Amino acid sequence: RSGVVCRVKFCNSLPDIPFDPKFITYPFDQSRFVQYKATSLEKQHKHDLLTEPDLGVTIDLINPDTYRIDPGVLLDPADEKLLEEEIQAPTSSKRSQQHAKVVPWMRKTEYISTEFNRYGVSNEKPEVKIGVSVKQQFTEEEIYKDRDSQIAAIEKTFEDAQKAMWINPCAQVIFDSDPAPKDTSGAAALEMMSQAMIRGMMDEEGNQFVAYFLPVEETLRKRKRDQEEDVDYAPEDV
Incomplete structure (x- = not known):
């Protein structure tokens, strides 16, 4: 062969395997050569804890005199009135037990x-x-x-x-969230909600509900122009 320096006289090649490969059970622990066990020398060694001074807590700011109560301080009469305990009149235990029965x-x-x-x-x-x-x-x-x-x-x-008195009766309404559009700024949202209207409605099935109407930008501009010119609002004018 060309890959061998010396001349090969005999060449015995291995015969083919007479059967298909099979999986056999490995009887030994696979981690026996890589399993780590700490020695007694390592267990007895004490590592130094390199921490910050005072563990990062500035104890100089704690003043114990702050929580010390001065017994000679006089309370204000209004505070003494709040701290008074109301003495309840003693009640008859038998009578209270009779009233507590559930019939x-x-x-x-x-x-x-x-x-x-x-x-x-x-x-x-x-x-x-x-x-x-x-x-x-x-x-x-x-x-x-x-x-x-x-x-x-x-x-x-x-x-x-x-x-x-107001001409029309009023009702107080509380919303779970801001009724103004989310893309509206704070000042514009307040201006829009100040001109909003709540009206009772009824659908085709006869169910009643309350609708909340907000003016559009065109209506807001027209109302502002009418207010500056001191004229009444006309819905048909643009």
Whole structure:
């Protein structure tokens, strides 16, 4: 052969495999030569932790005197009024237990009771007390107790009649999101919403709904021009 320096006298080639190749099970662990195990020397070695001074926390800014309470400080009378605890009158435990019983065949008295039960289940909740106090502020039982209060109430009716009123009734509407178009700036959106209109509508099936109309740019320009010229708005003019 040309690839061999010396002259080859005998050439014995391997015979062909008499059967097809097959997969056999490898009985040894494949990671036995590459599996890493830490030695005792490496386990006993202590690595140095190179951290920043004070771990990056400037403890100089913490002043413990800030949270120290001075016992000699006098509270304002208004603050003392807020910190007062209301003393509840002791109630009969047997009576309260009897009222707490649930009888399925009787009507619940909480549905027709007045005052505290109207605003909550328990009288101890702050929401209940606030609800009752707000209701008492709007009661008119203190108006007509004497002659002067009666005269003042009568005169107030004449004064209220002279106050200006809106021509049409109004309704307050709350939107979950901004009703103006998303591509409109803040000032332009406010100007557009100030001239919007809410109107009740009805579809072909008879279902009623409320529609919110916003003026287009052409209508806004015309209204601005009419306002500058002090003329009434005419929808047919362009």
